[in-house]
Amino acid sequence: MKRVFSGVQPTGDVTIGNYLGAIKRFVELQDTTEAFFSIVNMHAWTIPQEPDVLKQKTLSLAALYLAVGLDPDKTTIFVQSDVPEHSELAWYLQCMTYIGELGRMTQFKEKGEGKETVSVGLYTYPALMAADILLYQTELVPVGDDQKQHLELTRDLAERFNKRFGEAFKVPEPLISEFGARIMGLDDPTKKMSKSAPSPYNRITLADTPDEIRSKIMKSVTDTENEIRYDPERKPGISNLLTIFSLFSGETVDQLVARLQGKGYGTLKKELVEVVVGHLQPIQERHRQILESGELASVLRQGGERARQEAAKTLQAVKEKMGLMV
16 A cells, blocks of 8 residues: 555644545545554644643644544554654755745745744745655655645655665655645635634634534625536635535535525525534544543554654664764
8 A cells, every 4th residue: 555644733723624625535545545644743833832732732633633533553643743753854854955945935925924033943844844754755645735835845855865865765746636625715715714814704613613613604705696506716605615515415516506506505505504513513522532531642652653663764764875874
């Protein structure tokens, strides 16, 4: 089986965009790949964090991995900071990364825009992301549109290292979903749903109550036509709701459009509320049970040990080729 790596930052509340675009796909991949899924808490420190909150968010995200169906017997689930090889390899890769390459990263420009000061970590974290991926000899990386640029840098660094020092890394390929990889904001369907958007009506989080979900969906931006059809360019709001509906229900967009034809936006939204609430409530209950059970400690310890074993192999090879083993 091919090897997969991906990770999610434990910052903010996980949205349905994070879930549908990434975490739900992790569950689908665990039966067909050798998967390493991390809680990338070191990345969180590119912006200031409250230590106690970060720890709680890290544990909560790990519990969510299990609650949605990731099986620690099938996949390696671990916390990034438990594997120090990530930061060591990141330093070596930084020394091979050019300033111009980092300066072109659109996420750095977006996250740093309007701020008087930004950390060096925010500038260099694509090298840490590359280390995350390359440590595990990753062959496939599930990515959204916003991360494709970082994966291209990862591929460039792998090829640069291999050419200069000899084969040490597999060059990973992107695994991009053709449908649903980018869930848009409910309040502005021309922009991606975001944990950090100013308005809570931008997003549905996996922690939202049924009443909160209902309120956000019923207030979501649509258009004045009242015709249900999939047209992302001319009808971004309705198209986004249809995408969410399809991914949660398993019905295709064409099936939804045919079934809801002539019923109006109110019916679409009310049915979507029921589907989302019905899907999320069992996950929320399982999440609560996992956090209360204490089973996380064992899962993360075992996952960390497995991850370190694999990471150490790659790091030793890298250091030998770079003349760092004496």
